[in-house]
Amino acid sequence: MVPVPDRIERVLDLHHPPEKVWAALTTPEGLGGWFGSSAEVDDLRPGGQARVRWGQDEENILCIQVVEPPRRFAYTWAIEGLPPSDPRRTHVEFTLEPTPAGTRLTVVETGFAQLPDDLTAAYEGNVTGWRTKLPELAEYLDAAA
Numbered sequence: 001m002v003p004v005p006d007r008i009e010r011v012l013d014l015h016h017p018p019e020k021v022w023a024a025l026t027t028p029e030g031l032g033g034w035f036g037s038s039a040e041v042d043d044l045r046p047g048g049q050a051r052v053r054w055g056q057d058e059e060n061i062l063c064i065q066v067v068e069p070p071r072r073f074a075y076t077w078a079i080e081g082l083p084p085s086d087p088r089r090t091h092v093e094f095t096l097e098p099t100p101a102g103t104r105l106t107v108v109e110t111g112f113a114q115l116p117d118d119l120t121a122a123y124e125g126n127v128t129g130w131r132t133k134l135p136e137l138a139e140y141l142d143a144a145a
Contacts, residue, residue: 004115004120005123006110006111006112007108007112008108008109008112008123009107009108010131010134011104011106011107012105012134012137012138013099013103013104013105014104014105014137014138015102015142016102017102017103018096018098018103019069019070020103020141020144021102021103022069022096024137024140025094026041026067026073027041028040028041028050030140031050032052033140034136034137034139035133036052036054037053037055038052038053039051044064046064046065047063048064049061049063050075060077061078062076063075066093071095073093073094075092076092076111077092079115080119088111088115090110090112091109091111092108094107112126
C-alpha cells in the first residue's frame with residue numbers, strides 16, 4: 001500500500017487586501033460565509049477555539065495555534081473518521097502575503113502520515129475539501145466587495 005502524503009498545499013491569488021482575507025479566515029461571519037454554514041470564534045488567540053458547522057449535524061472544533069494578523073493563522077482540528085476523543089489532529093496554516101493585486105494565500109495542512117491504513121480516505125476527503133472550499137472563499141470575498 002502506498003503511504004498517504006503528509007501534506008496538502010494550495011496557493012490562491014486573491015484580488016483583496018490581506019486584512020479582508022484575514023477577516024474571512026478568522027471571524028464568525030467570514031468562516032460561516034465560505035467555510036461552513038455557520039461559525040463561532042470563542043477566542044481568537046493561541047489556545048482559543050472556533051466552531052464551524054456544516055448543516056445541522058456536522059461540526060468541527062478548530063483549536064487555534066497561531067494568530068499573527070494579518071499574516072498567519074493556524075489551527076488543529078479532528079481527523080474525519082477518528083473518534084472525537086482521539087488526540088490525533090491535522091495542522092492547518094494560512095499564510096497571507098500582500099501582492100500588487102491583493103493577497104497570495106497559501107494553505108498547508110499537515111499530519112496525514114499519522115493516519116491508520118483504513119483512514120486514507122480522510123486525506124483524499126481533505127484534498128477535495130480544499131479544492132472546493134478555496135474557490136468558495138474567493139467567491140465570498142468577491143461578493144462582499
